[in-house]
Structures are given as C-alpha cells and as structure tokens.
Amino acid sequence: MQQTGFDNDKYLEEQTREILERVESAKGRLYLEFGGKLMFDHHAARVLPGYDPNVKIRLLEKLRDRAEIILCIFAGDIEKRKIRGDFGITYDTDALMLIDGFRDMGIQLRGVVITRFEDQPSAISFENRLKRRGVDVFRHYYTRGYPTDVNLIVSEEGYGRNDYIKPSKSLVVVTGPGPGSGKLATCLSQLYHDFQKGTHAGYAKFETFPIWNIPLKHPANAAYEAATADLRDVNLVDPFHLEAYGTTAINYNRDVEAFPLLKRILGKITGDKSPYASPTDMGVNRVGFGITDEHVVRRAAEQEIIRRYFRYSCEYVMGVTDKGTVQKVELLMDDYGLTPESRLVVEPARRNIPERESEGASDPAAAAALMLKDGTIITGRSSDLMNASAAVVLNAIKKLAKIDSDVHLLAPATIESIRRLKRSINTFPLLLDLEEVLVALSVNAAVFKPASDGMTKLTKLRNCEAHLTHMPSSGDESGLRSLGIYLTCDPLFGSRRLYNS
Numbered sequence: 001m002q003q004t005g006f007d008n009d010k011y012l013e014e015q016t017r018e019i020l021e022r023v024e025s026a027k028g029r030l031y032l033e034f035g036g037k038l039m040f041d042h043h044a045a046r047v048l049p050g051y052d053p054n055v056k057i058r059l060l061e062k063l064r065d066r067a068e069i070i071l072c073i074f075a076g077d078i079e080k081r082k083i084r085g086d087f088g089i090t091y092d093t094d095a096l097m098l099i100d101g102f103r104d105m106g107i108q109l110r111g112v113v114i115t116r117f118e119d120q121p122s123a124i125s126f127e128n129r130l131k132r133r134g135v136d137v138f139r140h141y142y143t144r145g146y147p148t149d150v151n152l153i154v155s156e157e158g159y160g161r162n163d164y165i166k167p168s169k170s171l172v173v174v175t176g177p178g179p180g181s182g183k184l185a186t187c188l189s190q191l192y193h194d195f196q197k198g199t200h201a202g203y204a205k206f207e208t209f210p211i212w213n214i215p216l217k218h219p220a221n222a223a224y225e226a227a228t229a230d231l232r233d234v235n236l237v238d239p240f241h242l243e244a245y246g247t248t249a250i251n252y253n254r255d256v257e258a259f260p261l262l263k264r265i266l267g268k269i270t271g272d273k274s275p276y277a278s279p280t281d282m283g284v285n286r287v288g289f290g291i292t293d294e295h296v297v298r299r300a301a302e303q304e305i306i307r308r309y310f311r312y313s314c315e316y317v318m319g320v321t322d323k324g325t326v327q328k329v330e331l332l333m334d335d336y337g338l339t340p341e342s343r344l345v346v347e348p349a350r351r352n353i354p355e356r357e358s359e360g361a362s363d364p365a366a367a368a369a370l371m372l373k374d375g376t377i378i379t380g381r382s383s384d385l386m387n388a389s390a391a392v393v394l395n396a397i398k399k400l401a402k403i404d405s406d407v408h409l410l411a412p413a414t415i416e417s418i419r420r421l422k423r424s425i426n427t428f429p430l431l432l433d434l435e436e437v438l439v440a441l442s443v444n445a446a447v448f449k450p451a452s453d454g455m456t457k458l459t460k461l462r463n464c465e466a467h468l469t470h471m472p473s474s475g476d477e478s479g480l481r482s483l484g485i486y487l488t489c490d491p492l493f494g495s496r497r498l499y500n501s
Contacts, residue, residue: 002373002463005296006050014286016059019206022284023066023171025275026202029194031187032284033205034175039101044208046486047223047301048291056206060173061105068108068169071095072176072186074115075123084178088477092126094177099135110172111136111165115182118142138163143185147261154268159192173206179231184262191269202275203266207285210235212249214288219301221250222332226308229328230321241278249280303465305332306343310488314471317491343488345369345377345467350490352379353469366494368392370466370485372400382431385415387494389468389476390437393461393483400457401450409451414440429495433475438482461485470494 023030036044038056045053052058060067077091084094095112102109112130114123117139127137140162145152152158172190174183187203194201209224221235231254238251240259256279263274276282291297309329315321333339341347349369367381368388378399380392394409403409418440419430432440438458444451462484470492472480480487 002049003293003296004050005291005293005300006048007290007292008050008052008055011051011286011290012055012059012062014289015206015284016062018284018286019059019063019171019204022202022204026170026200026204028200028202029167029170029172030202030204031172031174031190033183033187033203034173035183035205036208037178038175039098041208042486043223043227043304044287046304046307047209047220047297048287049296049300050292051290057101057105057107060107063171064105064107066169067171067173068110068167069102069173069175070110070113070165070186070190071098072113072115072174072181072183073126074176074181075117075120077178077181078114078126079120079122081122082178088481091177091181092122098175098177108169109135110167111138113138113140113163113165113182113186115140115185116142136165138165140182140186140189150261150264150268154192154265159189160196162189162193164193165190179228184258188262188265188269191266195269195271203282204284205282207283208287210250210252211288212238212251212280212283212285214250214291216248216250217335219298219305219336222336223301223304223308224252226305226329226332229308229312229325229332232324232328238278238280241280244277249278251279251283255279255282302336302338303343305329305336306338306340307486307488309333309340310343310467310490313491314489317493318471343465343467345371345465346488348377348379349467349469352381354381364470364492364494364496366468366470368466368468370396370461370464372396372464373460384431385419386432386437387434387473387476388470389466389472389480390432390434392466393434393458393479394437394441394454396461396464397454397457400460401453403450403454407450409448409454410437410440410444411448414444428497433473434479435475435482438479458483 039054041053045051073091073095082091084091099109112135114127117123130137143153144158174187176183191201191203210221214220216235216237225233225235234253235250236253236256238249238256241249259279266274312321312326312329316323316326349367352367354365365382366388367379369377369379370392371377378392378396380388380395382388398405418432418436422430441451441455445455464485466485466487468487468489471489471494473494
C-alpha cells in the first residue's frame with residue numbers, strides 16, 4: 001500500500017501563518033517570490049508522500065482577499081519554446097494554464113511581466129495575444145549595471161526603465177512557469193518604484209526545496225539537487241546563517257552566492273540596512289515541519305533521484321541535455337547506494353521484453369511494468385497490434401476489475417478499423433499507442449460490459465509507478481500523463497524510424 005509521510009493540513013496552516021506575519025512586518029506591502037511550481041508541483045508530491053501538488057494555490061485561495069499575482073515569463077523562454085518536462089508543454093502555454101487556474105480559483109491576476117524583453121518576435125506575439133484577451137502585460141528589460149554597479153542598478157537607468165505594475169493588495173505574489181523567469185528582478189524593480197513613490201514595501205521568498213531544517217545529506221534535499229542537475233545547483237550549509245545565529249540551515253549555491261549583492265540592493269532601495277542576515281532568513285519555508293514519517297519520505301526521495309536519472313539519460317540521447325547532467329545524478333545515486341534497478345518496476349519490464357521480435361517488425365520489441373498501489377506488478381509487451389504502454393494499462397485495469405486475462409477488452413474489428421484508417425492516411429507505425437487504445441476502449445465500453453468495467457478502473461492508476469524499456473511515443477506519453485502515471489524509461493528509441501508521422 002502507498003504510505004503517507006507528510007501532513008498537508010499542518011503545513012498549510014504553518015505556511016499561511018508565517019506569510020501573514022511577513023506581511024505585517026513589511027509595514028505596507030509584501031512582494032512574495034514563489035520559488036518552484038505554483039500549481040501541479042508533482043516533484044514535491046513524489047518526494048513528500050501526502051503533499052498536495054496544488055497546496056500553494058490552495059494557500060492563495062485562502063488569502064485571495066489580501067493577495068494578487070504577478071506572473072513573470074522570460075522572453076528568451078518564449079522565443080526558444082522552452083518545455084515544461086512534466087507536462088510536455090511550452091512555458092508560454094504553461095503561463096496560459098496558470099492564468100486559467102487563477103481565474104477558476106477567484107485569485108486576482110494583476111498582470112503578466114515579460115522579463116529581459118529585447119523585442120523578440122515570439123514575445124511580442126505572446127504579448128499581443130494576452131492583451132487581446134484582456135490581460136495586462138508589462139515589459140521589463142535587462143538590468144543595466146547588473147551585477148556589479150549597484151548605483152546604476154538602483155536608478156532610473158536600471159530598475160527605473162521597467163514598467164511599474166501598480167498593486168492593489170497588501171500581498172503581491174510574484175511567480176513564473178519555471179526557473180530563470182525573472183521573479184527576483186521583478187520584485188526588486190517593484191520595490192524600487194514603490195520606494196520612489198514613498199510607499200513602504202518588503203520582500204520575502206516562498207520556498208519548498210531545499211528544506212532548511214533537515215540534514216544537508218537528507219535524500220529529500222538530494223532529490224532537489226537531482227531535479228536541478230541541469231542548472232548545477234548544489235545544496236550547502238548557509239554560511240551567513242551560521243555566522244549570524246550559530247545554527248545550521250540548508251540553502252543552495254545560487255541563493256548564497258547572490259545574497260551579498262541582494263543585501264546591498266535592498267539597502268540601496270530602502271535607504272536602510274537589509275532586514276535579513278542570511279538568505280535562509282528571506283525564505284518562508286515550513287515544509288520540514290509537515291514531515292510525519294521520516295522513513296517514508298527518505299524512500300520516496302531516493303526513488304525521485306532514480307526517476308531524474310532516467311529522465312536526464314533520455315534527454316541526453318535526444319540531444320537536449322549534456323553528459324555532465326547525467327553524471328551529476330549518477331554521483332547522487334552512488335552517494336545513497338542506489339542503482340537504476342532500485343526502482344522496482346525496472347527489472348520486471350526488462351525481463352518481459354519479447355525474445356524474438358515479430359516477423360517483419362520495423363521497430364524494436366518493447367515491454368512495460370506497472371506497480372499497482374497494493375504493490376502488485378503488472379507487465380505488458382508490444383505486439384503487432386499495440387505498444388507496450390497500451391498493453392500494460394489494459395492488463396492493469398483487467399487485474400483491478402477482476403477480468404480474466406484471456407478476455408479482450410478491445411474488439412478486433414475496432415483495432416483493425418483504426419489500423420486501416422492509419423494506413424489510408426500514411427500514419428505510422430500501425431500498432432496502436434495508448435491514446436488510441438483509450439479512445440477505442442471508450443467506444444467498446446458502450447457495448448461491452450468488461451470494457452466498461454475496466455474503464456472505471458483507470459482512475460486507480462493515478463500516481464502508480466511504471467517503467468518502459470524504450471522512450472514512449474507522443475501518444476503513449478500523453479496517455480500516461482493524462483492517467484497520472486509516474487513513468488520512467490530506458491534511454492532507447494522506440495522506433496528505428498527517424499521520423500514518425
């Protein structure tokens with residue numbers, strides 16, 4: 001059975017109280033930078049079993065009478081069409097999804113800031129799209145003098161060049177779809193404009209990882225390093241906190257390195273000394289107080305490190321990350337005595353690969369394994385009819401619905417009809433992927449009771465673990481994501497074709 005190691009309600013209560021205390025101490029307005037993902041934080045949910053991936057937005061829903069949101073997106077990420085890995089969508093699309101989420105929750109969006117704007121065509125197109133849908137859009141530019149010339153940074157030629165977003169609430173949450181979105185610079189720019197207008201304001205940072213009050217070498221903190229291996233983040237003891245208070249607190253290299261400059265900038269903006277003695281002081285982070293079962297969290301965090309190893313290994317063979325990123329996670333795995341096979345679904349999947357590929361098959365044989373919530377491992381393999389991902393999902397729902405393994409949930413005529421359509425429009429490969437199988441299952445469910453019974457069990461697969469011996473097709477990946485299955489895969493291409501229509 002899946003175990004819980006985190007008290008979400010206790011965390012929500014503690015984090016809310018801490019934020020409100022920071023708002024009061026700001027004596028006017030607080031700009032709260034939200035690190036990590038504001039919505040659908042599945043990394044935190046995997047590392048801290050019991051953590052609600054949308055707890056941050058729930059917190060803002062509680063504070064919506066006092067809070068509004070500024071959403072930042074880096075113009076370069078729009079131009080490069082940077083992808084959010086867990087959803088497979090671009091950062092600009094993620095921004096639109098966030099805006100919809102805010103509206104659904106009744107949380108006020110003050111505006112969208114396009115940061116480090118340099119007249120990029122895609123950024124201008126995105127700006128126009130938002131404006132025509134009634135969203136306020138602002139432009140911020142590369143900060144002149146950054147990082148050495150504080151006098152220029154804190155001047156009309158520095159932060160003063162940026163558009164000012166006039167807030168209407170005492171708590172202004174500054175967030176973005178990913179790292180490097182310009183959240184900190186936006187907060188500081190707003191502080192500059194506020195103080196120039198005679199308005200008192202403060203700054204703090206909503207943090208989740210690393211967790212400051214657990215050991216440096218705790219797997220939960222190591223999982224953060226694994227998640228940011230491409231950024232080369234390194235956890236360390238906050239030297240400023242240790243010097244100021246004589247106590248150990250965990251932070252990470254970028255925050256520690258930026259702190260002296262940030263402290264000077266805050267002092268220059270406010271005309272007073274910085275209110276913070278350490279980067280840890282700036283963070284609002286009560287996650288550590290929500291951990292209820294240390295053993296469960298350790299095991300979950302170790303599994304997340306292995307997931308990141310598989311993900312970066314696949315990105316490496318696809319050419320989107322470098323070898324150093326993979327090696328960094330390999331070193332973390334060595335530190336905790338982990339191997340790829342420490343993930344329990346890996347070996348069953350690999351053992352299930354068909355010994356001989358079907359005659360005339362154009363693609364390598366593949367297999368998959370999926371662990372149900374009671375620990376049962378289900379396997380599936382590719383055939384002439386469907387991909388391994390589709391096979392393992394059908395086998396899993398048959399197990400859950402107590403349907404005999406010999407019963408076919410999809411009518412042969414349905415499968416052949418889809419294959420005939422794909423052949424007629426020159427779509428290859430002809431075997432069905434998971435998305436196509438789910439559509440076929442829904443059609444059969446209308447006339448075939450076992451298919452209907454099996455379909456009702458699809459929701460039971462959410463948060464289950466699975467492994468695939470080849471990288472999934474787009475239809476498999478989309479189908480697994482929609483079912484909420486946590487997938488890893490070996491860094492092998494699932495097709496010999498360089499292009500699949």
